[in-house]
Amino acid sequence: MILNEDKLNSQLNFVLNKIPFAVLMESYERRLQFVNQNFCQLFHIPLSPEQLIGFDCKLAATQSAPMFSNPTQFLERIDEILTAEEFVSHELVELADGRSFLRDYLPIINEGVHDGHVWIYYDYTEARTMEYHILHLKKFYEQILNHIPADIAVFNKKHQYIFINQTAIRDESLREWLINKDDYDFVKYRGKDSTFAEERREAFNQAISTKKVYEFLEEGINREGAQKFNLRRFQPIFQENGELEFVVGYGIDVTSLKKTEEYARQKDIIFAKVADLLDVVVIVIDHNFQVVFVNAAYESFFGIPTSQIIGKEIEAIAIDDTSIIRKDIVLYQQTNYAHHTAKVYQVKDKYGMTKYFSYSFTPYVQGKAGNVNYAVFLSDVSDQYYAVAELQKIIDKERRLNELKSGFVNIVSHEMRTPMSVIQSSAEILEMLNDADKISKPQLQLHLSRIINEVKGMESLMKELLLVSKIEGGKMVFKPSPQNMSEFIEQVIAANFSPYEDGRQIVLLLKGNEHPVYFDRLMMTHILKNLIENAFKYSSNKKSPIFRLRYHKTGVSILIKDFGIGIPEKDIPNLFKAFARASNVEGIKGTGLGLLVVKYFVDFHKASIHFRSKQNQGTSVLLELKNHDT
CATH class of the missing domain: 3.30.450.20 (PAS domain)
Incomplete structure (x- = not known):
């Protein structure tokens, strides 16, 4: 049935437009269903909320990612939240323009089905600015000094360190340890000769006694054991009454200049x-x-x-x-x-x-x-590289063909051997019973049913093999036309799954405003039959699968959800490969060709198909089909 949501939407719009927060609601397929004016104002969106309805939120997030201080992290975090499907509260989000937002996320659960997402944003900029104001004042000059490409240190009257920038000593723990210590402590800690500490102390005293900048060239060895030269200066700072307040020491690495001179001579x-x-x-x-x-x-x-x-x-x-x-x-x-x-x-x-x-x-x-x-x-080696790349493509294609041939032999030998054995066994039993004139009608019906079922199974396998061969050979003709998708789906379900062989009925949900959809009837029939069949087949003894068709401005989305055995995570990347089946389907019949054909037909429609599954919890398949003119 198609739900009328006008009254509910009107009430929600009134409430959500009045609250002082930015609110955005999107469907499970990430189509925008509601956004309030506060959201447009917060993100400087020059459109009205009504104009945004139906937008692709995933695309919008990608386009707006540069607004955030870390675009990649912003997009990855959205995917993490949507995958977890759990409530998120007051998560801090930093914007590139300096603003700070708090974000909440709420999954919308309807009749046990994840039906959409709600995002709420709060402007936290002023509060965060006040929070950091004191720290900013404290670290302002320290940050400047840390980013100057020179060794900078500040000493007290006793020539003890009271500040050291990151350029001088990168190790933060060592910088902290050295505060209120001098160079004699440092050389003792490092186990080095005290000569350079003595030279620095002499230069320090010279700067104080002359009340002028004292400059000297310091030669040493860096951590890699290489020779290093630093031009060092001590600058005494005095108070107005002439008393020494502190001494600023700074050094510039001139090693490269000296080495450049040496290299020029040796070249x-x-x-x-x-x-x-x-x-x-x-x-x-x-x-x-x-x-x-x-x-x-x-x-x-x-x-x-x-x-x-x-x-x-x-x-x-x-x-x-x-x-x-x-x-x-x-x-x-x-x-x-x-x-x-x-x-x-x-x-x-x-x-x-x-x-x-x-x-x-x-x-x-x-x-x-x-x-x-x-x-x-x-x-x-660009020419050789491209040549090798082309050769690799040929090799890969040949490998895929070999895998297809090998898989074909294996699947045929396995799938044909079992039904042939059943047919032969049933035929021999019927022959023995007939010769003994002991055959009964129930026995006849049982063995005939076995023979017929196995023949149907072999026929289905051969049809799929022939269909793959026809597609691979480029003989499949794509014939789309505008059709009523909801009526088509109801016909497919009524003809094949009403009910399923175990008595279950699929739960059909139709949402949105209907409009014609371009698709190939034959191909779409195969796609839907395969996906619905899988939903039933792999959820035996579980509640009925759900089929949801949603119309939106740019096309339709189809969600088929079951509550069965699920797909192991390691098997998902191989779902569309020939003869590939999940590792947990033992005992459940299948050829490994169904989803391969589905993927071919989905590609013909230039559509997309995505799987989300958890083992022993079920599988959701999302098929998105765009309008013909998009």
């Missing part, structure tokens, strides 16, 4: 000229994982000047996953053997075109100092 002119003549991209990396040379092919391909990469660490190379290069270098440093990791990089050239580069690297000794450098070679 091999002959190697550079030869490398610049190659079509292969050449990148030279030193033992500290810094780029010391790139050839002309690099700049020609990527459009990036060499000056922007020389002296930088290998992560500056315009390719993804430079960890492969780093791992190969580390492995060579540990084993003194040039292992080679096979890798093909997918990169964009300076024109934005996708290219494929194979990677290789070679260690070599550079200069009189005997330092080991590493030459990385990137060769354009």
Whole structure:
């Protein structure tokens, strides 16, 4: 029956438009059924609520995702909530424009069926702003200092740390430990020589005594054991009465500048000229994982000047996953053997075109100092890659054909052997009883019924095999026309499932305003018969399946829900493969071809089909069919 919801909708509209919250209701298929004016105002939607009715909420969410601070997380969280089908209360949502919302979610359950979704949003911006105002004031300057690309520390009169920024010490626990301690404590903690602590103390005292900025160059070793240079300054800050308040210390890493000078002196002119003549991209990396040379092919391909990469660490190379290069270098440093990791990089050239580069690297000794450098070679293998990809497509197609043939042999040998055995057994029994003149009418009827049922089963299998063959051979003609979908469904159910063989009747629900739907009658009959048959077949001794047809502006959606054995999660990706059946259907007849044909026919209609299932709880199949003009 078609439900009249006008009166209920009128009452709901009055109430929901008066509450001070943004409310959106959508159907199970995610079609917008109601939205109040507060929702349009909250999200700056330039349309009225009435104009939004019937919109695809999944598409709308995707289009509006950039409004949120983390679009990907926003969409993934919606999917998690819809999958869980559980109430959600006061979940915080951050927007890209700085606003903060609280969100509630309520699943709509109607007659045991999940019928839709309700979303409620509250503007939490002002409250959240007040909440963070004090923290913002406290951390404002600290955040600025933490993001300055220099080592910054603040000392008290005793040369003890009272603040250290993240650039100076990345380890948060170490930064906290060092507060109210000095460099002598630090070197003792690290087990290092105290020389540099003494030099810093002397520079600190010089800055205080001269009341001026004191600058010095500090040479040291970084965590990787490489030489490091820092230009350090101490700036004393005095109060108006001349008393020292604190001292600001800051340092700038000038290692790259000094190394660039050294690299310029060591650069091999002959190697550079030869490398610049190659079509292969050449990148030279030193033992500290810094780029010391790139050839002309690099700049020609990527459009990036060499000056922007020389002296930088290998992560500056315009390719993804430079960890492969780093791992190969580390492995060579540990084993003194040039292992080679096979890798093909997918990169964009300076024109934005996708290219494929194979990677290789070679260690070599550079200069009189005997330092080991590493030459990385990137060769354009795009033509070979595309050729291999085409070949792989051919191989995959051949593999699928072989799987289809193998599956055909297995299914036929299995599905034919059993019915033939039953037919032969029944025929022999009838022959024996007839010869002995002891055959009775019930015995005759029993064995004839067995023979007829098995013949029908073999006939059904052969029909499905012939149908698959006809589709695969491109001989299936798609003939859609505008038809009354609700009448068609009632006819299919009446002719085949009224009632089902176990006496159950399917529960039919029709919703929305009827309109003609374009579909191929023969194909749609096969689709519905298969899906309804499965709903009954795999829910034996359970309550009757539910069939719901819903009309909406852009087409129709069909939901078939049973309460049977369900489908194991690991089997769902294989549902539309030839001869594939779920792992929990033992003892239930089937060929593994039904859903394959269904998927073919769904694709003919340019429709979509989705399964949602929980083992031992049932399965829901959603078929969405668009209008002809969309």
